[in-house]
Amino acid sequence: MGKIVAKPEVCIGCHLCQIWCAVAHSRSRDVLKAFFYEDPPPPRIVVEERLPLTFAFPCRHCAEPDCVFACISGALHKDPQSGHVLHDESRCVGCYSCVMACPYGAIVIDSENRKVVKCDLCEGLDLPMCVARCPNQALAYLAEDGA
Amino acid sequence: MWSVRAKEMVKANPNRPGRRIVVVGGGPAGVAAAEAARAADPDAAVHLVAAEPHLPYYRPRLSHAIGKTLKIETIHIHPPSWYAERRIDVRLGRAATGIDTANRRVLLDDGTELPFTALVLAQGGRAFLPPVPGHDLPGVFTLRQWADLQAIARWAGAARRGAVVGGGPLGLEIAWALRRWDREVTVLEMGERLLGRQLDARGAEILKEIAAAKGIRALTGVTVEGLEGAERVTGVRVRDAGTLEAEFVIFAAGVVPETGLAREAGLEVGRGIVVDEAMRTSDPDVFAAGDAAEFQGRVFGLWSVAVEQGRVAGASAAGGRARYRPVAPSSVVQVLETGIFSVGQTDGPRVLVRDRGPRGYTRLVFEDGRLVGAVLIGDVQAGPRLKAAVDARTTVALRPDTTVEEVLHLLTRRGR
Numbered sequence: 001m002g003k004i005v006a007k008p009e010v011c012i013g014c015h016l017c018q019i020w021c022a023v024a025h026s027r028s029r030d031v032l033k034a035f036f037y038e039d040p041p042p043p044r045i046v047v048e049e050r051l052p053l054t055f056a057f058p059c060r061h062c063a064e065p066d067c068v069f070a071c072i073s074g075a076l077h078k079d080p081q082s083g084h085v086l087h088d089e090s091r092c093v094g095c096y097s098c099v100m101a102c103p104y105g106a107i108v109i110d111s112e113n114r115k116v117v118k119c120d121l122c123e124g125l126d127l128p129m130c131v132a133r134c135p136n137q138a139l140a141y142l143a144e145d146g147a
Numbered sequence: 148m149w150s151v152r153a154k155e156m157v158k159a160n161p162n163r164p165g166r167r168i169v170v171v172g173g174g175p176a177g178v179a180a181a182e183a184a185r186a187a188d189p190d191a192a193v194h195l196v197a198a199e200p201h202l203p204y205y206r207p208r209l210s211h212a213i214g215k216t217l218k219i220e221t222i223h224i225h226p227p228s229w230y231a232e233r234r235i236d237v238r239l240g241r242a243a244t245g246i247d248t249a250n251r252r253v254l255l256d257d258g259t260e261l262p263f264t265a266l267v268l269a270q271g272g273r274a275f276l277p278p279v280p281g282h283d284l285p286g287v288f289t290l291r292q293w294a295d296l297q298a299i300a301r302w303a304g305a306a307r308r309g310a311v312v313g314g315g316p317l318g319l320e321i322a323w324a325l326r327r328w329d330r331e332v333t334v335l336e337m338g339e340r341l342l343g344r345q346l347d348a349r350g351a352e353i354l355k356e357i358a359a360a361k362g363i364r365a366l367t368g369v370t371v372e373g374l375e376g377a378e379r380v381t382g383v384r385v386r387d388a389g390t391l392e393a394e395f396v397i398f399a400a401g402v403v404p405e406t407g408l409a410r411e412a413g414l415e416v417g418r419g420i421v422v423d424e425a426m427r428t429s430d431p432d433v434f435a436a437g438d439a440a441e442f443q444g445r446v447f448g449l450w451s452v453a454v455e456q457g458r459v460a461g462a463s464a465a466g467g468r469a470r471y472r473p474v475a476p477s478s479v480v481q482v483l484e485t486g487i488f489s490v491g492q493t494d495g496p497r498v499l500v501r502d503r504g505p506r507g508y509t510r511l512v513f514e515d516g517r518l519v520g521a522v523l524i525g526d527v528q529a530g531p532r533l534k535a536a537v538d539a540r541t542t543v544a545l546r547p548d549t550t551v552e553e554v555l556h557l558l559t560r561r562g563r
Contacts, residue, residue, distance in 0.1 A: 069451060069454050069455065070450070070451040070454075070474075070477065072205060072207040072208075072450040072451075073205050073207060073208050073222075074205045074208075074222060074224065091208075091221075091222075093207065093208060093211050093481075094481045095207070095477075095479075095480065095481060096477070096479040096480070096481060096486065096527065096530075097450070097451060097477040097479075099479060099527075099530065099531060100475075100477040100478060100479050100530065100531055100534065101451065101477065102531070105531050105532070108528075109486070109527065109528050111486075111526065111528075114481060114484055114486075
């Protein structure tokens with residue numbers, strides 16, 4: 001199971017992971033178009049700031065995901081093959097139970113659509129966009145546990 | 148090696164027949180119990196008895212589906228194959244009519260008797276329909292089951308004006324769905340406030356403004372005396388306020404735990420079926436979970452609690468040693484397209500408020516310099532952090548002129 005891990009010791013709090021996360025989930029997937037001509041979606045990664053420490057915080061794709069257990073509409077599910085915790089927006093009723101249930105605060109409210117969004121590990125790309133674009137390699141992608 | 152053979156011997160021994168676990172109830176607690184029972188004992192016979200003629204589904208989706216077309220297959224919790232793979236014998240459309248505790252059997256309404264070594268009662272609750280005059284008129288509904296949704300859709304499809312009794316989360320969800328469907332709708336709440344459990348007086352007032360802006364009339368502090376009509380409901384009689392015309396009335400006035408079977412079987416029953424932290428009732432082979440169960444004096448009526456209690460009940464029924472880990476109820480809801488967060492006390496000796504009316508409301512409650520409660524209307528993103536701060540009874544040094552923004556910044560510091 002793949003997941004993104006953060007390295008707070010080299011995170012400089014630049015928030016580029018958030019910019020690129022928004023781009024990756026925008027219509028055009030182009031940074032200029034997304035920010036100038038579209039309403040970019042909210043980033044699905046959060047940057048914690050406890051200065052001087054900062055670090056980016058994505059979904060952990062937990063083995064026993066509290067968000068999935070809390071979901072009342074069947075929108076959140078754990079893919080049995082990949083182990084990824086995925087969100088089907090068409091089923092989301094915006095109750096925000098998962099937002100409260102996640103111990104890491106990794107589920108983000110999309111106030112525009114009154115639903116939630118979460119990290120999908122950029123399925124279809126070689127690397128999650130936040131990892132690929134982090135200028136300081138403060139985010140890494142582990143393809144398998146412990147790899 | 149030895150253990151493998153020992154296991155075979157146990158299985159082969161006719162004096163030690165395998166477990167037979169019967170789960171009564173096809174809601175989230177029942178499904179979780181059946182799943183956990185199977186996981187804990189691969190050899191047990193597991194039966195799931197559901198009164199509704201449908202595979203278990205996501206019940207909270209019903210209120211959102213009023214005025215829309217929804218196929219029940221799309222809201223099934225699991226597809227049929229899921230039950231087959233786990234060798235869970237599902238009996239749909241079958242109600243349990245009795246428990247024979249002496250002979251360890253559950254009686255079903257088709258005459259079947261299901262023997263059990265362990266029984267899980269997870270029948271949930273039924274919608275409360277207050278016994279006011281006229282409550283049995285055609286056109287009066289509650290919304291709990293798939294069939295209720297179908298009945299409401301049929302009736303309201305040909306009607307223009309309806310009333311919803313109950314200003315809690317479900318009542319407001321139903322009201323919004325009706326409004327979106329272009330029906331005229333009035334919400335009648337007996338308490339002084341909408342979302343009385345979540346909101347302070349000012350917050351509730353703002354929510355009323357939001358409702359009005361969306362075309363929903365909300366009356367609070369009103370008592371429904373009865374329903375008018377001869378062949379079908381034509382109105383709601385409200386004390387001191389005359390009669391409100393309505394072609395249909397939907398009650399969303401709470402849920403009553405289903406405890407009849409347990410009571411008849413002589414189990415200890417309070418508001419719900421009383422269970423310990425293994426979800427065991429007063430009979431050591433009978434377990435209960437979900438909206439039917441009462442744990443530490445409380446019936447929660449929440450999805451996440453039902454799932455967790457179901458998991459524990461199922462594992463216990465299969466001889467496991469699971470213990471219920473209380474699930475903190477979520478403190479956020481979305482009604483009328485508006486996020487509402489509320490935790491702890493809504494009032495106290497020191498209160499900081501930022502009031503922009505329907506555009507946003509923040510209320511922070513302090514006692515002895517600690518954050519003891521909070522209310523957010525609109526942007527609820529700070530909710531989880533505020534809840535953590537209240538749970539930890541976080542101290543906040545307040546000056547006479549400290550602002551809500553400062554406290555929020557301090558408690559929820561997080562780059563956006």
